[in-house]
Amino acid sequence: xxxxxxxxxxxxxxxxxxxxxxxxxxxxxxxxxxxxxxxxxxxxxxxxxxxxxxxxxxxxxxxxxxxxxxxxxxxxxxxxxxxxxxxxxxxxxxxxxxxxxxxxxxxxxxxxxxxxxxxxxxxxxxxxxxxxxxxxxxxxxxxxxxxxxxxxxxxxxxxxxxxxxxxxxxxxxxxxxxxxxxxxxxxxxxxxxxxxxxxxxxxxxxxxxxxxxxxxxxxxxxxxxxxxxxxxxxxxxxxxxxxxxxxxxxxxxxxxxxxxxxxxxxxxxxxxxxxxxxxxxxxxxxxxxxxxxxxxxxxxxxxxxxxxxxxxxxxxxxxxxxxxxxxxxxxxxxxxxxxxxxxxxxxxxxxxxxxxxxxxxxxxxxxxxxxxxxxxxxxxxxxxxxxxxxxxxxxxxxxxxxxxxxxxxxxxxxxxxxxxxxxxxxxxxxxxxxxxxxxxxxxxxxxxxxxxxxxxxxxxxxxxxxxxxxxxxxxxxxxxxxxxxxxxxxxxxxxxxxxxxxxxxxxxxxxxxxxxxxxxxxxxxxxxxxxxxxxxxxxxxxxxxxxxxxxxxxxxxxxxxxxxxxxxxxxxxxxxxxxxxxxxxxxxxxxxxxxxxxxxxxxxxxxxxxxxxxxxxxxxxxxxxxxxxxxxxxxxxxxxxxxxxxxxxxxxxxxxxxxxxxxxxxxxxxxxxxxxxxxxxxxxxxxxxxxxxxxxxxxxxxxxxxxxxxxxxxxxxxxxxxxxxxxxxxxxxxxxxxxxxxxxxxxxxxxxxxxxxxxxxxxxxxxxxxxxxxxxxxxxxxxxxxxxxxxxxxxxxxxxxxxxxxxxxxxxxxxxxxxxxxxxxxxxxxxxxxxxxxxxxxxxxxxxxxxxxxxxxxxxxxxxxxxxxxxxxxxxxxxxxxxx
Numbered sequence: 001x002x003x004x005x006x007x008x009x010x011x012x013x014x015x016x017x018x019x020x021x022x023x024x025x026x027x028x029x030x031x032x033x034x035x036x037x038x039x040x041x042x043x044x045x046x047x048x049x050x051x052x053x054x055x056x057x058x059x060x061x062x063x064x065x066x067x068x069x070x071x072x073x074x075x076x077x078x079x080x081x082x083x084x085x086x087x088x089x090x091x092x093x094x095x096x097x098x099x100x101x102x103x104x105x106x107x108x109x110x111x112x113x114x115x116x117x118x119x120x121x122x123x124x125x126x127x128x129x130x131x132x133x134x135x136x137x138x139x140x141x142x143x144x145x146x147x148x149x150x151x152x153x154x155x156x157x158x159x160x161x162x163x164x165x166x167x168x169x170x171x172x173x174x175x176x177x178x179x180x181x182x183x184x185x186x187x188x189x190x191x192x193x194x195x196x197x198x199x200x201x202x203x204x205x206x207x208x209x210x211x212x213x214x215x216x217x218x219x220x221x222x223x224x225x226x227x228x229x230x231x232x233x234x235x236x237x238x239x240x241x242x243x244x245x246x247x248x249x250x251x252x253x254x255x256x257x258x259x260x261x262x263x264x265x266x267x268x269x270x271x272x273x274x275x276x277x278x279x280x281x282x283x284x285x286x287x288x289x290x291x292x293x294x295x296x297x298x299x300x301x302x303x304x305x306x307x308x309x310x311x312x313x314x315x316x317x318x319x320x321x322x323x324x325x326x327x328x329x330x331x332x333x334x335x336x337x338x339x340x341x342x343x344x345x346x347x348x349x350x351x352x353x354x355x356x357x358x359x360x361x362x363x364x365x366x367x368x369x370x371x372x373x374x375x376x377x378x379x380x381x382x383x384x385x386x387x388x389x390x391x392x393x394x395x396x397x398x399x400x401x402x403x404x405x406x407x408x409x410x411x412x413x414x415x416x417x418x419x420x421x422x423x424x425x426x427x428x429x430x431x432x433x434x435x436x437x438x439x440x441x442x443x444x445x446x447x448x449x450x451x452x453x454x455x456x457x458x459x460x461x462x463x464x465x466x467x468x469x470x471x472x473x474x475x476x477x478x479x480x481x482x483x484x485x486x487x488x489x490x491x492x493x494x495x496x497x498x499x500x501x502x503x504x505x506x507x508x509x510x511x512x513x514x515x516x517x518x519x520x521x522x523x524x525x526x527x528x529x530x531x532x533x534x535x536x537x538x539x540x541x542x543x544x545x546x547x548x549x550x551x552x553x554x555x556x557x558x559x560x561x562x563x564x565x566x567x568x569x570x571x572x573x574x575x576x577x578x579x580x581x582x583x584x585x586x587x588x589x590x591x592x593x594x595x596x597x598x599x600x601x602x603x604x605x606x607x608x609x610x611x612x613x614x615x616x617x618x619x620x621x622x623x624x625x626x627x628x629x630x631x632x633x634x635x636x637x638x639x640x641x642x643x644x645x646x647x648x649x650x651x652x653x654x655x656x657x658x659x660x661x662x663x664x665x666x667x668x669x670x671x672x673x674x675x676x677x678x679x680x681x682x683x684x685x686x687x688x689x690x691x692x693x694x695x696x697x698x699x700x701x702x703x704x705x706x707x708x709x710x711x712x713x714x715x716x717x718x719x720x721x722x723x724x725x726x727x728x729x730x731x732x733x734x735x736x737x738x739x740x741x742x743x744x745x746x747x748x749x750x751x752x753x754x755x756x757x758x759x760x761x762x763x764x765x766x767x768x769x770x771x772x773x774x775x776x777x778x779x780x781x782x783x784x785x786x787x788x789x790x791x792x793x794x795x796x797x798x799x800x801x802x803x804x805x806x807x808x809x810x811x812x813x814x815x816x817x818x819x820x821x822x823x824x825x826x827x828x829x830x831x832x833x834x835x836x837x838x839x840x841x842x843x844x845x846x847x848x849x850x851x852x853x854x855x856x857x858x859x860x861x862x863x864x865x866x867x868x869x870x871x872x873x874x875x876x877x878x879x880x881x882x883x884x
Contacts, residue, residue, distance in 0.1 A: 001159050001299050001355065001412065035108050037404040039172065039347065040080050046070045046170045048177050054184040054206065055226045057145045057152035063133040066167045070128060075120040082164035082171035084111030086132045091115055095126035110405040111164040130168045138778050139814045140295045142166050146777065148253040148293060149743055153227030155292045155306060157299055160348060160408045163219035165813065174346040174451045176216035183209045185226050192225040192251060194303045196286050214302065215284065216449050218344050223301035225290055230257035236268045242281035246271065252291040255743040256313045263289060263312040266369065270331050273368050279441050283342040293745065294779045296817045298329050300336030309745035317663055319714040320373060320670045327369050328378060332362030343444055346451040348402040351411050353454050356420025373670050377577035377615040379421060380552045384585035386418025387483045387557065391502050393509065394856035398423065398478040399454055409820035409850040422555045423477045429553040430517035431465045439464030454478060469530060473515040477555060484514045484556040488548055490564060495538040495546065499531060502557050505594040506867035519550040526550055545571055552578025557586045565600060572607040580608055580616035588626045592868055598879035601627065609648055614674035621682055630865050631830045632876035640881045646687035652679035660699035660719065662712045681718055697722040704734060713746045720754035732763045740775040752780055756787025764794040768801045782818055789825045803841050823855035826862060835863035
């Protein structure tokens with residue numbers, strides 16, 4: 001998955017209803033300590049599932065009949081399993097030739113259930129049989145449905161623990177069994193599951209879709225999609241690893257028919273590259289790539305990947321950013337078909353390995369697919385961004401112990417994806433590509449169709465490398481929180497490096513030591529070593545500046561003496577993409593720690609803008625954002641700051657030109673396209689260039705008046721923002737109306753984002769307090785709240801609204817995509833006092849629930865920003881005001 005609330009309202013449902021044999025029973029008398037809130041007791045092991053579900057997306061509920069073959073290890077009158085908000089009408093055990101009625105109770109809001117029998121069941125094989133119905137969700141978790149245009153569709157999103165909202169199960173990743181799926185639908189609908197469809201028959205008023213049994217899967221990888229989908233059908237030709245063609249479909253809602261060809265061809269190309277890397281054929285008998293308009297990211301269901309519409313619905317004229325997104329995310333999800341689906345984590349504490357490895361593979365294979373898009377450099381940006389989270393005291397290691405379901409959601413964050421992906425890249429670089437790949441293949445072969453742990457993976461890498469130090473090196477990064485800081489000093493050609501834990505200004509981080517794969521370069525001389533001591537000595541006799549993170553692959557920050565920084569900054573326009581990003585990250589981190597000066601940031605920004613790589617140019621812009629996001633540029637210095645932005649980026653705009661019309665730059669060099677996008681956004685938004693903003697607003701007005709060619713999609717959000725600046729609330733109402741009348745996966749979210757980000761208090765109040773429209777999806781409402789809070793002019797109003805409506809915002813089940821991340825909306829605040837306010841208002845309300853860790857992080861970020869502001873705002877404003 002590329003990027004759950006268990007609402008207490010569920011408890012009321014679980015405790016309601018009369019007790020009867022085979023039905024849901026009254027409230028459990030179990031004490032809280034008796035409820036298995038993490039792993040199930042292990043006394044029952046599922047062996048196979050047969051799922052028979054009746055799904056009509058136009059209805060509010062679905063129903064199911066489920067059989068689970070299992071083995072009971074010891075006699076017992078109670079079986080713990082999972083099921084959330086299931087209206088159970090029949091629950092029986094079939095054992096020893098007899099059918100025994102059970103009493104079903106949901107005993108915890110997370111979906112732990114007990115099945116109790118009047119007498120103990122005998123140890124040995126048994127069959128559990130259930131009949132039930134349950135509600136669809138309207139958010140992307142469990143079995144959810146959405147109306148798109150005039151049609152209703154349903155999809156499933158089960159990771160991590162939402163399969164239990166669709167069927168009774170042993171909902172843990174370590175249980176892998178075959179699933180035989182039957183789906184009953186209204187006639188004429190398309191039904192999709194993990195395995196190939198065997199037959200479609202008619203039984204009464206319903207069509208019955210029967211699918212082949214799957215290979216062994218955990219519950220979280222099961223998929224069931226129903227609707228009047230459009231499909232594009234093809235196959236991946238045979239490859240050296242696969243003798244026969246692989247059936248392939250792209251499946252989306254009706255309005256996207258005719259826009260599936262890019263994803264079809266791209267998926268073929270990526271599958272072949274992944275087969276070559278893993279050295280074996282695609283693991284499942286078919287591949288469906290499916291889209292949904294409300295899934296925020298993507299999900300690696302075996303043989304049936306699910307994506308947000310915007311990831312797959314594009315063509316060659318799409319923006320570079322969208323094509324990069326396609327290459328990286330599709331490579332990520334398809335890599336999971338081997339690493340995650342074929343071999344699965346034994347428990348949630350090792351889910352990081354799935355996601356970190358797939359993140360690394362997403363950038364690697366995406367870059368192989370389209371080298372011209374420079375996808376690989378995006379991995380560095382993600383890894384360095386994760387360091388900002390990892391530097392907080394409120395946090396977790398990559399591999400964390402999971403003892404309760406409420407902890408699982410925190411595993412799907414920047415630490416798993418950004419940090420974990422960078423750590424994988426670092427160890428792959430240290431080992432060498434061939435040895436690392438051999439270690440991956442060794443791991444896959446040893447655990448094929450089963451489950452494994454991080455220790456299994458580390459051991460396979462160490463064996464392939466012939467280097468036992470690999471294991472403690474990896475553990476030092478996966479089992480410890482924090483970012484290593486490597487501080488260099490120089491005497492002639494001799495360098496001393498000292499490792500410590502990085503901390504921002506005003507934070508005293510506990511001491512920590514890592515085993516750091518360190519690679520440095522001076523001139524043409526490159527040295528690598530494993531730094532597992534507090535200090536080390538290096539001799540580099542070449543000339544030139546020291547580059548302390550060669551290739552930018554290392555997961556660490558560095559600090560240099562003033563002369564060392566100045567020498568490195570002077571050549572920043574000649575560094576490669578990842579090294580340029582590493583320098584920008586470490587210098588900004590040094591500034592935030594109270595060391596580097598604003599003048600050094602400004603000088604580096606000037607250099608990086610001239611770097612020919614667009615990722616390096618983006619890094620220059622991020623440096624300046626680091627000043628404005630912390631509110632370090634006061635009102636008196638703002639005109640000078642805007643003028644500086646204009647001087648920095650207008651030359652790029654002059655070089656590459658600007659035409660807002662659709663397709664004006666179709667077929668142009670991707671790097672030039674991205675540098676133009678950067679220049680337009682910086683000159684317009686940061687520099688507040690009136691002429692450019694007038695042009696953007698005029699193009700937006702023509703587009704909204706019906707001229708579809710007036711505005712290219714890459715400019716939607718920025719142009720609508722300029723249009724709203726003068727149009728105010730009437731313009732916002734026009735844009736929202738057109739957005740909700742559209743199902744376009746690019747225009748609709750961009751238009752709603754622009755309105756939410758307008759910074760107009762009247763618009764914000766209308767959006768949150770007055771605007772009601774049934775076409776606005778729950779996920780879109782929340783996205784707009786995030787936009788209001790993210791914008792400085794409306795963030796105070798947005799926060800008060802969030803605080804006052806927190807109960808309704810967190811009601812229901814939202815999977816890992818919203819409630820667990822809701823506190824991130826606060827990250828833009830910058831005040832010690834506001835951090836205290838957030839703690840006072842929210843900590844008790846998130847205590848012990850999903851989102852608790854993200855709230856602690858947000859509070860710490862806001863406090864740290866406030867400390868930095870109080871200490872350095874005058875210094876920064878004076879420096880900016882003096883720029884010439």
